[in-house]
Amino acid sequence: MSTSQPAPTVEHLTVRGGYPREALRALTNELDELVADLAPVHLPSGASTLLPDEVAAMIAGRRRVAAAVYTPGGGLDLHSLGWLPDGDVDTATARIVAHLPGARIEHERPAGTHPQAVTVAWGSRTPGWSPTAVHVTRNLTSTWRERDELVTAPEAAKLVGIAPVTWRAYVARSDAGVPRPLGTAPVGPGGRTLDVWDRQQITAWHDARPGKGGRPLAPRAAAE
Numbered sequence: 001m002s003t004s005q006p007a008p009t010v011e012h013l014t015v016r017g018g019y020p021r022e023a024l025r026a027l028t029n030e031l032d033e034l035v036a037d038l039a040p041v042h043l044p045s046g047a048s049t050l051l052p053d054e055v056a057a058m059i060a061g062r063r064r065v066a067a068a069v070y071t072p073g074g075g076l077d078l079h080s081l082g083w084l085p086d087g088d089v090d091t092a093t094a095r096i097v098a099h100l101p102g103a104r105i106e107h108e109r110p111a112g113t114h115p116q117a118v119t120v121a122w123g124s125r126t127p128g129w130s131p132t133a134v135h136v137t138r139n140l141t142s143t144w145r146e147r148d149e150l151v152t153a154p155e156a157a158k159l160v161g162i163a164p165v166t167w168r169a170y171v172a173r174s175d176a177g178v179p180r181p182l183g184t185a186p187v188g189p190g191g192r193t194l195d196v197w198d199r200q201q202i203t204a205w206h207d208a209r210p211g212k213g214g215r216p217l218a219p220r221a222a223a224e
Contacts, residue, residue, distance in 0.1 A: 003030055003099050007131050008071050008123030017073025019123075024069065028079045031067050034095045040065075040082025059083045063116045065092050068106065070123035078119075089118055096120045102131030136196060138183030145182070150196040152187060159199070160206040179205050 005027045006012035008019050041058060062083035069077045084092050097103045097120060106121035123129055128144035136145050151159060157167035170178040179202060181195040188194045 001099070002101055003027060005030070007101065008069050009130055010072055010127070013071055013073070013075075017071055018075045019069050019071055019077055024077055024079075027069070028067075030099065031079065031081055031096060034099060035065070035081050035084065035092045038084050038088040038092055040084050042080075042082045061086055063089050063118060065089060065096075066117060066119045067096055067100070067103075068119050068121045070121060070125050070129075072123075072125060072127040072129070074125050076125075093118055093120055102129070102133065134185045134187060136183045136185045138181075142183070145185070145196075147187065149199055150182070150185060150187065151199050151202060152194045152196055156197050156202050159202055176209065177205065 005023045006020075012020070012023075014020055041062060043055065043058060047055060062085055064080060064083050066078055066080045069075075069079075081092065081096075093105055097105070100120070100122040103120050103122040106119045124135075124144060126142060126144055130144070130146065132146060133144040134147050134150065136143050136150070153167055153171070154164045157164040160167070167178075170176055171181075174180075179197055181197050183196065184193045185196045186193050187196060
């Protein structure tokens with residue numbers, strides 16, 4: 001069951017651009033309940049005064065799982081769900097991702113580092129995120145776009161009525177003024193990253209081609 005709390009998008013934020021405190025409290029309670037049966041361990045207050053060996057004994061065989069709520073204004077609220085047994089981490093993160101529409105596993109520190117942690121991110125500091133958006137990356141820049149606004153190479157070819165191999169040839173040669181891809185996004189099978197184009201831009205390009213879409217053939221071509 002998905003969260004009852006609002007997504008961290010612009011229309012739901014406070015006047016200062018943060019996630020509402022009351023919504024955050026309710027959200028963290030929901031998340032804690034999701035993993036309560038997995039017996040998470042929370043370090044006691046003042047743990048920084050404990051000896052390293054004491055801390056290591058408490059978290060042996062465990063990884064810390066946290067949820068991060070990002071907002072476009074640059075806000076970040078991080079909630080630790082505690083240290084969970086290694087064998088239960090995948091279960092916990094899968095539950096959180098299912099509970100928070102559009103959430104994703106943000107990073108996992110490599111084995112051998114301390115502490116070893118997994119963070120599930122919800123929202124983004126980049127404007128345009130929504131629970132149904134995908135992350136489009138190009139060079140060192142990135143943005144969020146709705147999936148139905150984007151097309152992959154095979155989808156673009158189908159949209160303009162040509163074979164995928166012809167579309168790829170146009171793109172490779174920058175032929176016929178074909179639009180450049182916006183970047184890459186995880187839209188392939190299993191989240192595989194592929195080149196993506198703006199659907200409206202492809203449609204506009206197709207409609208403007210001689211003899212295609214709404215543009216008539218030149219007089220000579222029409223006579224033929």
